Amino acid sequence: MTFTAPVLDYALLAPILIVLAGALVGVLIEAFVRSSVRATAQLFVAVATIVIAFAQLMRVRNQASTTAAMSSLTFDGAGVLFMASILVIALISIFLIADQDNFTAAAAAVPGSLEEREAHQARVRTTEVFPLTLFAVAGMLLFPLASDLITLFVALEMLSLPLYLMAGLSRYRRLASQEAALKYFLLGAFSSAFFLFGAAFLYGYSSSVTFAGIQAAVTGGSGNDVFLLLGIAFVSVGLLFKVGAFPFHAWSPDVYQGAPTPVTAFMAAATKVAAFGAILRIFYVAFANAEWEWRPAVILIAIATMLFGSLVAIAQKDVKRMLAYSSIAHAGFLLAGVIALSKSGLDASIFYLFAYGVATVGGFAIVTLVRDSAGEVTDLNRWSGLGKRSPLVAGTFAFFLLAFAGIPMTSGFIGKFSIFSAAYQSGSVATLIAGVLSSAIAAFFYIRVIVLMFFKDPVEDGTSVVIPSALTSTTIAISAVVTLVLGIFPAPLINFIASTAVFLR
């Protein structure tokens, strides 16, 4: 048996490798750098890593290749856009994560134990979160490029494992945080099993694990259709779990609420981009010609997800849970772009993902600011009258909510408009109707929060808005400006996406 050394195009892989290298440097910093400067060093390394990776990505953005890593990855226009979005979102999330007040000092200690108290008193900081974030980012960058099922699975686990840990790092309400981490892990493992099961069926169907091979088998039509059906269904379960689509959503409210808010922001925004990148690639490339099999089912899931997310969000009394359900509803809207199965659907999805991701980080960043002595206040009743005490913070939050609701002058409007029109052009009127209907329902609970903040009297219970650190302010400012600019002058980005976004087959 001869062994052929793999040929790798390191320039194209560099963005991912740089992030991995940065993560490893971060691990070394944990081991060797003094604790007093560790946080600063970690932040510096993390930011530098992401910026360098982004620069390298921009350098090679016009090169396209299916063989950058022996046809396990496809480096193409759409992939570049997904990676760029992930890096931008990761950067502004890192700023939030750097605000260490949200993280426990001793993640391994039993909540409420003496050990924990001592760690807090010694002002120990959980700087491990930086390398963990970078590992997750590396997995996310890999996820939408993966073009065989094995690489896809590796990337899925690579982005998930650090997130399971990060979800458990909250400083306040640690039991809830640990519960969230464990739930996320268990259900993630469960859905991974579905994914692997589906991958096995697809291999059985096509004798190949690459997307190109599966596509060829579908086009040839020689395989066993039952295997294809089971394969598509099970692989979809694994991927839809990650984006939190109904009925695979159940983990997300608990995890969003339990995880430290900066991690929630990162998870909600970046994971969605990565996972939808992967979903779009596999459905647009591998399953494109089996459209008649999966499209009705995905339409059904999309409609159910939109309606379920919007309806349940109304009944929420906790701001983080409300945003979790809102993110479920948005997953439904994004599935409309998958259903469209067209160039305009792809363009719209990429725009939507970026716009929504940025606004989400901004929204959660504001949640970190509203506090009392026991940490963040997420009970919505205690947000009432916030607009009277802190008009700027409440106004910015209201702006993000309007963006989520898709009100004109925000990026959310452009995103929703383009994704629904793409779905409509592809002939799915039902998606359009459900989308508009659930947008209306969603607007109800977003605007209810705005009314609560601005037209109700403040409650006097120690809830206050902390002065944001420079890093958090940067995150909020960038998010708000991007959301506004994309709402008013979306044309440059839309044109850029339209000219860049293609899936190389």
Place this chain on the structure above:
Amino acid sequence: MSTSSSLVYLIALPLFGAAALLLGGRRTDKWGHFLATAMSASAFGVGLYQLSQMLARPTEERAVTQKLFSWIAVGNFNIDAALLLDQLSICFVLLITGVGTLIHIYSISYMAHDENRRRFFAYLNLFIAAMLLLVLGNSYLNLYVGWEGVGLASYLLIGFWNQKPAYATASKKAFVMNRVGDMGLSFAIMIAFATLGTTTFAGIADVAPRASEGALTAIGIMLVVAAAGKSAQFPLQAWLGDAMAGPTPVSALIHAATMVTAGVYLIVRSHFIFDLAPTAQLVVVIVGAITLIFGALIGTAKDDIKKALAASTMSQIGYMILAAGLGPVGYAFAIMHLLTHGFFKASMFLGAGSVMHGMNDEVNMRKFGNLRKFMPITFVTFGFGYLAIIGVPPFAGFYSKDAIIETAFNAGGLKGILLGGAALLGAAITAFYMSRVMILTFTSKARWDDEAHPHESPALMWVPIAILSFGSIASGFLFTRGHALVNWLEPIVGGHEGNHEEFLAPMVVSALALTAVAIGVAIALMKYQFADVAPVAPVDVSALTRLVRNDLGQDAFNEAVFMRPGIALTELAQKADESVVDGAVRGVGRLATGSGSVLRRSQTGFARSYAAFILIGAVILIAGIWVVTQ
């Protein structure tokens, strides 16, 4: 048509001034008024430069345009934000910036003790910019932006002293009544776009001859509604009297010389529509004739000097509208009267301001008298304005008003006699009430309170007045010399080519007009100069006087015709909104909340039930795909 790249500065300069003063806040307090005045004066400079350029070009190439940017581009619906400067708009540009600059200078002194002087100048600059946009827009849509802009500036300035509830109410009244007119303009634009497919002046002028007369009549009538709102013409005239709540320079600039004449501009600019829609034209002359009598009658009963002048403004604009409704023969005279009126009315308003300045802000003329001794300059300049408005030769008003009366008589038949008669009657009443103002204020016996110490105003105030009164002396003569203005405007609005039957010889008309004026002046002299004037308005007066004092019932009319039905309608709408719309919304909301709460129970918190969801979901998914594919 040639283009010019400097038109935009006309608007940009004052706009910059307004922005700098409003955004700069208190730190511009010290020099803000100078900046605003400089911006207005620079715009005047640009206007003069444009005029010199225009004069250097042959007649048919005098109009210039400048495209600013592509404003709306949807499919084949393309609208540019573009400016057009032609012989008609240059008249306005110079009037607005020229009179505007003088009034800026006057206000430096007049508003010196007001702590919000900076804001006042910011609004003045905003007004200049908006008004210039109004007269420079090359389409109805661009005009509309300026139209709303001057409405805003007017609203802000009428309510400038909004700490007094009555003033705030006055500004609101002006705003609301202007909305009615604005609605007319927007309807006109919509009808024009729907039937003619364009909103530019050139485009409409092009296609109008091929359009149906019905459409043109509809556009024309809507334009009259717009003009009536902005120019305080019957039946939308009631706001102008209350608008005098604003500082006097504002009354002079906005509510006498410029903004209120925008309606005349609109009609003259739309000549290509009115020339082809005789019915709309008839509406124009009727509105003009009614208002000129109506305003003059109100003027006879006003004791407030500013309100008397406001009534006269209304009446004089009635003359302009009347002339504009008489077709190509009248347009140039409408504009001429507009320009001369701009001079003499502005100078009189500033004179009134000067009187108020010297009399502790008293406006009641019954408390004035014999002020010519104490304010000689104000008396003389005001006197020139007075002679101009009543139409004594050789002052400006004589030329312009005489031309209108003559044109009205020449309209022919019964229409001509009625219109000419109305104009003549108006001239007599004008002579009466303006003499009354003059006598009560300056020449009758002093009737002031003891604490009044009348004195002449500082030079910063009287110099602008003096310059303006030069206009009220000479402008009429200059405009008519060799038909200067008529020939100047001819390429835009059409000429006097038709050989109209002259109903009365020009000399006869002049003689009639002067007789009417003499009668009016004589009655005023008898009633006020040679008889004692009560310092308090007598109450035991005839029913007619009472009616006129109540502004001929204009407020009662508005209340009965617009306000009460309007309130009833809104109440009905509110009830419908509460029971039907809100009911439906609440129902849907309750349904959504209810189903949300039910669905929420699925979130048990147990990982095992979540896993079960996933399993059930997967099974359903497979079943679904199976069903679809089989």
